[in-house]
Amino acid sequence: MHDPYLIISSDCHAGLPTEEYRPYLDARFHRAFDEFLGQRDARRAEATRLGIRNDAFAERWFRDHEEGLRGGWDPAQRIKELDGDGVAAEVVFPDADAVDSGTAAPFGVGLGLSGDHDPELGMAGARAHNRWLADFVSAHPERHCGVALLPVTAETGQVVAEIHRARESGLGALMIPAMWGGNAPYHDRRYDPVWAAAAECAMPVLTHSGSSPRQEYGDHLGIFVSEVTWWPARPLWFLLWSGVFERHPGLRFGVAESGCWWLPNLLWFMDRLYLGAHGGKKLSPFAALKRPPHEYLDRQVFVCATNTKRRELAQRYEIGVDNILWGSDFPHPEGTWPDTRGWLKKTFHDIPVAETRRMLGLSAAETFGFDTAALAPLARRIGPTPAGLGQPAxxxxxxxxxxxxxxxxxxxxxxxxxxxxxxxxxxxxxxxx
Amino acid sequence: MHDPYLIISSDCHAGLPTEEYRPYLDARFHRAFDEFLGQRDARRAEATRLGIRNDAFAERWFRDHEEGLRGGWDPAQRIKELDGDGVAAEVVFPDADAVDSGTAAPFGVGLGLSGDHDPELGMAGARAHNRWLADFVSAHPERHCGVALLPVTAETGQVVAEIHRARESGLGALMIPAMWGGNAPYHDRRYDPVWAAAAECAMPVLTHSGSSPRQEYGDHLGIFVSEVTWWPARPLWFLLWSGVFERHPGLRFGVAESGCWWLPNLLWFMDRLYLGAHGGKKLSPFAALKRPPHEYLDRQVFVCATNTKRRELAQRYEIGVDNILWGSDFPHPEGTWPDTRGWLKKTFHDIPVAETRRMLGLSAAETFGFDTAALAPLARRIGPTPAGLGQPAxxxxxxxxxxxxxxxxxxxxxxxxxxxxxxxxxxxxxxxx
Known part of the structure; x- marks a missing residue:
């Protein structure tokens, strides 16, 4: 009860103020980069129109958290904020500034990464962020798993090369666009070399909420929010049913910041489909699979569920306790920072300690390859204890x-x-x- | 316990063998119709490739149910099948033949109705089916609510005219495409005259599962099945957040044959979004709404949940008991026909009788305007009793x-x-x- 938790946030964000990406970007893209910078105000106006951005909220947010928000790109400040929250280590996605998009990766290939990005610009922007991120995590490599941006719909050879380059530079995971746009969907065999390289490099492949067909929403924020978690989850059933997990047993796939409330129904639905079809039929329409969907899920899929809701925790035996990875979403305002300790107490007080340890850190350590022995002394120093979370003796x-x-x-x-x-x-x- | 149920199936199907639609189709479309007929084999081969169609199953299905399946278009045979199943009345969607598509509406505007259909052909095909359907339901109007096909993305004046024409011809509901394709999404104000006309005519507007972006699925049936229920549900949050239910309080909207397992999470998600936003903010981004999402849902939305699953019934207090409308899906093989009585016993045995009466018939009667007094003698003759469903005294x-x-x-x-x-x-x- 007094052994502190090793907490690993499976969903955090970091990114340079956009204009500072210039030195990380190949010079031949500088002109396009200037054009991209010039469109910033238009993008902010669009976000305000859709209601994603609120002037009054933005002003207060930046005023109240000025120092901490510098942790979005300043390694020393970041360590201070993680310590304050009791977070020993983290998985680092792009786009630190979720309010004003002031740290958007070049050409918007961060959380807005899309299959429809111009392949050349997309790859250039991704490489720029990936280079910076490798520097950023190098100060305390045991505490960060940097997520490389991977415009997976670009030319396969380039994509595979970027995976290896990212791994060698010290990054630990790969983010692909949730939406393939006009390109081949993720069941297509053209991606097999990508999945193979990711598995070979032991880099989990992830989608993260953010992109969605916004052009269909008019100015209705509610529509956006109602389905923004569906699009990043969608690749999961494309990969699963097309046998990608069967062909690449070393591949791990995760869905980030999209909750996990949708997973029980999906799993129930998919398992029944597969098991029912196998009941009476000689030839299965699911020949690409050798086992029921839940077995692939438990073996290879996880959810970076971010600030898990009580309703979701109630469903954890359907989801699979080990498949749920908590995250603080630092430094986004919809996350638990800077009051992660208070938030954890409110949410986990009646959850068994052994399961809490898995969801708050140990599962993430296994998935992303964190060195728990190296992190142990730190966790003992900063981590909250079960007693501190109000968990009964x-x-x-x-x-x-x-x-x-x-x-x-x-x-x-x-x-x-x-x-x-x-x-x-x-x-x-x-x-x- | 011995008072028989009034059973109304909120999801059944009827359609002529396709070639017989010719006399219902304006002569100027006959040449296009012949071309459409000529592509039948190609469509069947495509369904077989995707695994939706199985040769061996199809052969057995048609051999074992030859007589009953004629109820797909023969009014007298249909009455016999409904009686056998204990079903007093029904809501009639298109496409009786879900195995070989032998009764597809002209130009595929039945369950395959899409926003991307050629507006002229789409409207012509819809009118042909609607004319036939009006004839079909006229033999026993108290037992059928015919669902008119409504290519809602066509010219608004034509669409509104077809609503009134359909109502005058004796049809009682409207099916719109689940997907608007390249046209304006359903939040667009251009559809307001359509919603107004539907409300004025007291014709519920429905989507039905069937269309989905199949071109993205390759030959992976599992992908199709994993998301085929999401696309018909999608218009629900487009209508809701854009204030359509607020502006048209008389409009009723339903989602058919897509289950209802997805509704609790959606409602939880939408309510929290709306109520949370109202907590501390002066200006709401949800100004189009005057009340939380669940109030519109309870007032104006329903689900034709077809063969409700035990897992779904367990969630009925979140969904709203009155929002769940059972259906047999006659004469589709994935439905409960011809053993609806046995199926009901297995599924409803421990559900309270009062709630069962709502879900099996009374809610559908209110939603679609069936005359329960006129149906009562029939229900007493053919309906199963609570005792017959194994429900305890x-x-x-x-x-x-x-x-x-x-x-x-x-x-x-x-x-x-x-x-x-x-x-x-x-x-x-x-x-x-």
Whole structure:
């Protein structure tokens, strides 16, 4: 109860103020870069129109967090903020500034990375960010896993070369566009060399929420938010059903900052489809798979679920406890920084300590290859303890309160009928009756 | 317990063998129609390639159900099949033959209705089907609500005229394409006259599963099935966030044959977004709405959930019991026909009788305007009884077993923390302990 947590945020962001990317960008792209910089105001106006950006909020946010926000690109400040939050290590996505896009990667290939980007500009912008990011994480390599931007729809040879270059430079994961645009969808065999290289380099491939067909939304923010988590999840079933996980058992794929509330239904739906088809038919339409979807999921897929909701944690035995990776989203305002400790207490107080350790850090360590031994002394110094999160000393009691939920698990696989919603934890239920 | 159910299937299908639509089609489209007929084999080969169609299954299906399947277009045979299933009335979508597409509406504007259809051909095909359907339902108008095909992306004046024509001809609902293709999305004000006309005619507007961006799927059936229910649901949040339900309080909108398992998460997500934004902000980005999303949903939205799954029924207090409309999907092989009685017993045996009555018929009667008094004698003759579905005589006990689940309801609105998954019904839980 007094052994501090090793906390690894699976979803953080860093990026240079955009104009400072210039030295990292090949000189022949400087003119295009100046044009891109010139369009900044137009992009900010567009975000304001859609309601993603709010003037009053932006002003307050930058005033109240001026010093901490420099941690978006200043390594020393960043360490200070991570320590303050009790976060020992982190996975570093692009675009530190989610309010004004002041740190957008060149040509918008950060969170806005799209399959429709001009292949040459897209690759140039990605390389610029990747070069800077390699420098950025080198100060404390044990604490950061840098996510390289990978415009995967560009020419395959170039894409594969960038994977190896990124790995050699010290980066640890790869972000691909959630949307392939007018290019070949991710079931296409043309991407096989990419998946193979990612597996060979032990670099997890990720999508991150951000891109979506905004041109369809008019100025209706609600539409955007209602489906912005669907687009990054979509590649998951394209990869799965086309046998990518079967052909590349070393590949790991993750979906970041899109929650995990959608995963139980998807898994239930896909498993039933696969298992049902195998029931009575000689020839399966799912020949690309050798096992049911949940087995690939547990073996190769994870979710960087960011600030996990209580409703999601309640579904963790369907999702798979080990598949949920918590994240602070530092330094984005929708994240838990700078009050991660308070937030964790409110959210995890009745979750078993052993499961909390997995979701807050150990699963991320395995997925992204963090050195837990190297991080242990730091975690002991800065990490909150179970007692600090309000988790009861009576852990057998806490475990018991979830026993029924754990036993039912994925009910479609455990021969349970279905889970009744609305019950409370056992100990509470007993009191109520 | 011995008062039979009034059963209304909110999702059935009827359509002429395609070539027989000729007399219902304006003569100037006959040449285009012949071309369309000529492409039938190619379409069937494509369905077989994608795995939607299976030769061996098709042969067996048509051999075993030859007589009943004629109910797809023969009114007398249809009545016989409905009676056999205990179904008093039905909502009639297009495309009776889901195996070989032998009854596809002209130019594929049935379940394949798309915003990208040629506006002229699309409207011609829709009118042909609508004319035939009006004839078809006229034999027993109290038992059928015919769904008119509405290529809503065509010229607005024509679309509005077709709504009125369809209503006058005896049809009762409108199916719009799930996907608008390259046309204006459904938040666009250009559709306001359409929504107004639908409300004025008291014709619910529906999408039905079927269309999806198949060109992106390669030959991977699993991808298709994993997202085929998302596309028809998508217009729901376009209509909702753009204020269509606020501006047209008389409009009713439904999503057919896409399940309802996705609705609780969507509602939770949308409500939190709206209510959170209203918490601290003076100017809401959701000015088009005057109330939280769930209020529009309960007032104007429903799901034709077809053969409801046990997992979905467990979530009915989040979805809203009155929003779930059961359907048999007759005469599609993925439906419950010809063993609807057996299927209902297996699925509803522990659901309270009062709620079962709503989901199996009364909600559909209100939504689509069926005359329950006129149907009552028929229902008494053919409907299964609660006892026949295995529902216990001790209904207070059954109600009590769901009391906690009902009380928590939509937990984000009832100040409950979250529902624990995996608990069993109270009486079972008591035994287990």
């Amino acid at each position: 009576d852990q057998p009691g806490v475990e018991a309160s979830w026993a029924r939920s754990r036993e039912v698990g994925r009910h479609w696989l455990t021969d349970h009928d279905f889970p009744v919603l609305g019950a409370q934890l056992e100990q509470e239920g007993r009191t109520a009756r | 001790d209904q207070p006990g059954v109600e009590a077993s769901w009391a906690r689940s009902r009380e928590v309801g939509r937990h984000w609105l009832t100040d409950h923390d979250f529902p624990v998954l995996g608990a069993q019904l109270e009486q079972e839980g008591r035994t287990a302990r």
